[in-house]
Amino acid sequence: MTTNSIWLTILISSALIFIARIIGYNVPSSILAKERLQRITTLIPIVLLAALVGSQTMVKSGEVVIDHRLAGLLAGAIALRLKRSFLVVLVVAGLTGALVYNFI
């Protein structure tokens, strides 16, 4: 890509994402107040984030792989079940992942 097309890519993508966000904020509240839509929009971030967690943990270049990331996430999940703080969960997950990655 030339410098100009890189700039174009940056500006167009940024504008499109910004438009998506602004549209989200400007859907009339009368529409959002509908019960069905409320149930759906409450679920949307939950399903998206669950999908994101899964993809970040198990997808590599379009393939589903089980590697150190899953080990780290599971360790983090155990820390969560034990009601540990956010930072502890991160450290446990990061360290477990790094240990499995480097030593197994």
Added chain:
Amino acid sequence: MGVAIPVGIYGAAFGAAGIAAGLSIWQTSALSLLLFSGASQFAIVGVIGAGGTLIAAILAGVLLGLRNGFYALRMAPLLGTSGIKRIVASHITIDESTLVALAQDQSDQDRVRQGFWFTGLGVFFFWNLFTLVGAFGASLLDDPSKWGLDSAVPAAFLALLWPQLTTTRLRVIALIAMATALLLSPFLSPGLPIISVVVIAFIAGWRAR
């Protein structure tokens, strides 16, 4: 502010990735300032680095960033912003700010709002700062995945998602969404499997329970 730590590491990694993909420091920073959505930014520089076309790079970026629009839909009634404040809120509507806001007791409007603004602005600051650090050749941090530290990021998301999964039904829905995204990953281009689970929210939310 535990969110700031992985954000810092990944911001630096993004800065380095941008330079490695052939972007200038300005271009790398512009993405962090103007687009401000980590996964999209990585996808865009990934496609550029791999020699992809302008359309492919934009498509990958938009597919991964579109979820911010859905977060906006969720945050709008909770934040109740207007004018300039709404524009700023839009720009900092990302995984982290939405999650932290929703992880608060939702009957306490002040805490929800505080969580959103504090996290959104904090992440914006750290993400941009560390993008610069990474871009200025801090190849010291390089790519966190090289050290195997990359499981900290999904764990951070999981930690924030956790308090929202209050019922068995919600946990099952989340697991179905996760499995669906994984099953679709080999067949769809990056970003699409994640976006496609929105359908599950529609199906599950269609009828009252």
